[in-house]
Amino acid sequence: MTITVEQMYSNYINGAWKTNAEETKASMNPAHPREVVGYYTMSGTRTLDEAVEAAASAKRNWRKMAQPARGDILYKAAALLEKRIEEIAETMTREMGKTYPEAKGETMRGAQILRYYAGEGMRQSGDVIPSTDKDALMFTNRTPLGVVGVITPWNFPVAIPVWKIAPALVYGNTVVFKPAQESAVTAAKVVECLAEAGLPDGVLNFVTGSGSVIGRGLSEHPDVNGITFTGSEQVGRGIGQAALGRGAKYQLEMGGKNPVIVTEDADLDTAVDAVISGGLKSTGQKCTATSRVIIQNGIYDTFKEKLLAKVREIKVGDGMKEDSWMGPCASESQFNSVTSYIEKGKEEGADLLCGGETIPEEEGYYVTPAVFDNVEPEMTIAREEIFGPVLALMKVETVEEAIETANDTEYGLSASIFTTNIQEFLSFMDDIEAGLVRINAESAGVELQAPFGGMKHSSSHSREQGEAAKEFFTSIKTVLVK
Ligand SMILES: NC(=O)c1ccc[n+]([C@@H]2O[C@H](COP(=O)([O-])OP(=O)(O)OC[C@H]3O[C@@H](n4cnc5c(N)ncnc54)[C@H](O)[C@@H]3O)[C@@H](O)[C@H]2O)c1
Numbered sequence: 001m002t003i004t005v006e007q008m009y010s011n012y013i014n015g016a017w018k019t020n021a022e023e024t025k026a027s028m029n030p031a032h033p034r035e036v037v038g039y040y041t042m043s044g045t046r047t048l049d050e051a052v053e054a055a056a057s058a059k060r061n062w063r064k065m066a067q068p069a070r071g072d073i074l075y076k077a078a079a080l081l082e083k084r085i086e087e088i089a090e091t092m093t094r095e096m097g098k099t100y101p102e103a104k105g106e107t108m109r110g111a112q113i114l115r116y117y118a119g120e121g122m123r124q125s126g127d128v129i130p131s132t133d134k135d136a137l138m139f140t141n142r143t144p145l146g147v148v149g150v151i152t153p154w155n156f157p158v159a160i161p162v163w164k165i166a167p168a169l170v171y172g173n174t175v176v177f178k179p180a181q182e183s184a185v186t187a188a189k190v191v192e193c194l195a196e197a198g199l200p201d202g203v204l205n206f207v208t209g210s211g212s213v214i215g216r217g218l219s220e221h222p223d224v225n226g227i228t229f230t231g232s233e234q235v236g237r238g239i240g241q242a243a244l245g246r247g248a249k250y251q252l253e254m255g256g257k258n259p260v261i262v263t264e265d266a267d268l269d270t271a272v273d274a275v276i277s278g279g280l281k282s283t284g285q286k287c288t289a290t291s292r293v294i295i296q297n298g299i300y301d302t303f304k305e306k307l308l309a310k311v312r313e314i315k316v317g318d319g320m321k322e323d324s325w326m327g328p329c330a331s332e333s334q335f336n337s338v339t340s341y342i343e344k345g346k347e348e349g350a351d352l353l354c355g356g357e358t359i360p361e362e363e364g365y366y367v368t369p370a371v372f373d374n375v376e377p378e379m380t381i382a383r384e385e386i387f388g389p390v391l392a393l394m395k396v397e398t399v400e401e402a403i404e405t406a407n408d409t410e411y412g413l414s415a416s417i418f419t420t421n422i423q424e425f426l427s428f429m430d431d432i433e434a435g436l437v438r439i440n441a442e443s444a445g446v447e448l449q450a451p452f453g454g455m456k457h458s459s460s461h462s463r464e465q466g467e468a469a470k471e472f473f474t475s476i477k478t479v480l481v482k
């Protein structure tokens with residue numbers, strides 16, 4: 001199916017798609033930068049205020065609705081999302097570049113997340129705790145925060161919004177959702193599914209626009225009780241400070257510089273495939289993407305040759321083409337950032353073994369997957385998040401040194417080790433500073449029913465997804481009855 005009509009997406013406020021006089025902006029296809037995918041609104045603070053007011057007015061009735069009834073609406077939204085899977089996946093590929101099979105997988109994941117939280121509607125929401133008073137009944141009950149602001153990045157335009165909005169709603173909060181501009185059209189289609197599922201007016205509101213106006217405005221708004229954010233560390237810190245300053249609850253999931261350790265005991269073919277998949281799928285634009293590959297000296301050259309042979313075979317092209325394994329960078333600014341990191345790597349003395357080229361015959365923001373050799377821990381490409389198809393190979397002598405090198409970063413999102421030695425995997429599990437710890441598995445890939453989040457600068461130390469979501473989206477009331 002090819003979408004040919006360029007569509008205008010406005011804001012969704014208080015149960016209606018608004019037509020307004022605000023400036024609109026085109027969302028462009030990074031594979032064909034002159035092709036418009038759709039238009040969205042560059043909203044101002046008055047529109048944001050309207051959305052927050054709608055969410056605030058709706059919050060009492062929504063909280064009072066039975067939790068299973070809230071879950072039923074999410075089941076309906078899941079079915080609607082699944083029904084539109086091909087259209088939404090195509091929009092995602094055209095809007096931010098990931099390949100169509102990946103986009104389809106992500107859209108399906110969105111439907112599964114909705115079903116998971118729909119099921120939460122029927123699960124327990126508190127505990128009975130023994131009181132020291134034999135005549136009293138003591139228990140906890142959960143209550144929603146109220147109005148929650150959801151601010152999301154462009155790299156998972158369906159999954160990340162859904163894994164925030166679905167738990168927010170099922171636990172009884174109302175939502176104002178601000179997506180990244182680069183994926184605003186895909187996000188609007190997710191909102192259409194939720195709206196069509198029967199959410200009462202004002203329960204979910206959608207406002208597009210710049211981060212500095214709408215994102216910042218949400219984090220500073222006195223009537224927004226909680227903010228859940230995924231994106232860069234720099235922006236996240238500002239949001240955290242704004243929320244803390246006015247006593248709102250906040251949750252931040254931010255960058256990563258994820259290491260994969262390959263030991264002399266590893267199955268090298270498995271490790272090569274995992275590094276390629278974890279580092280280069282989605283053009284390396286995952287917070288969980290493999291960025292540093294830390295390899296023991298004894299197998300360094302063998303691993304490197306096996307890796308290079310496979311990386312050189314990767315077909316880069318328009319994500320809508322069947323033979324493209326990797327799509328373009330998501331935007332011009334992302335392309336400029338990735339290519340400048342590649343230049344920096346060369347300038348600082350790392351050896352570029354393959355890739356890092358643009359494709360002259362293609363007009364899109366393409367960069368071929370780059371592999372750097374002889375990367376030293378102090379180099380920029382070993383320290384900063386690149387968020388692109390760049391792998392930095394680092395040589396170590398021992399597994400202890402490998403773990404030390406892996407931990408030598410301000411981030412702590414995901415980390416993997418490839419080994420068949422149980423002692424090595426136990427040391428890694430114990431000593432690695434990361435929220436996601438993978439043994440013989442790639443650094444990327446998140447299961448919706450398990451807690452997700454990072455350590456150090458990667459996160460505000462909270463967790464998303466699975467049952468962990470309940471901790472953020474609710475407050476506990478301890479009740480004593482006598
Ligand atoms: N840890 C995770 O779960 C995770 C997942 C995906 C992406 N990320 C991170 O996201 C980054 C890439 O995404 P991005 O470029 O969209 O990030 P970004 O921080 O630039 O933007 C994220 C969102 O914040 C908004 N925003 C921008 N400035 C703002 C401000 N001053 N106040 C409030 N909101 C503002 C943006 O409009 C967007 O909606 C990478 O650093 C990546 O690691 C992290």
Ligand SMILES: O=CCCC(=O)C(=O)O
Pocket residue numbers: 155156159285286287288443444445446
């Ligand atoms: O980009 C962050 C989310 C990572 C993710 O969902 C995955 O690795 O599957």
